[in-house]
Amino acid sequence: MIGAIVSAIVIGAIVGALARLIVPGKQNMSIWLTLxxxxxxxxxxTLIAQAAGWADTRGIDWIEHILQLALAVIGVLLVTRMGMGRGRSGRTQV
Incomplete structure (x- = not known):
């Protein structure tokens, strides 16, 4: 159980950081939101890959990791487009 949580945090950090590198431009997101x-x-x-039968292959599950990265890129785009990043008040300054 603890190993799965630590693994999810580590993989999540890597996938989130890679997604921010892939998305063009500056993303105004905190490290916690990226995580x-x-x-x-x-x-x-992982859930999609397991349902499709892609998660139980020999060696590295490349399809699963590519799917995770694609979903993270979509997540970063959604967060930045919705303005849920860091410190947006919604007010315009004069």
Whole structure:
């Protein structure tokens, strides 16, 4: 149980960071939000890969990891487009 949680955090951090590198431009997101997006993308990607039968292969599960990364990129785009990043008040300054 503890190993699975630590694994999800590590994979989530890697997937979230890679997604931010792939998305063009500056993303105004905190490291914690990046981690959350990465963890959620990793968990959803794993569930989809298991349902499709792609998660139990010999060696590295490349399809699962690519799916996780694609979901993380979508998550980063959604978070930045919705303005859920860091410190947006919604007010315009004059």
């Amino acid at each position: 959350i997006v990465g963890i959620v993308a990793a968990l959803i990607g």
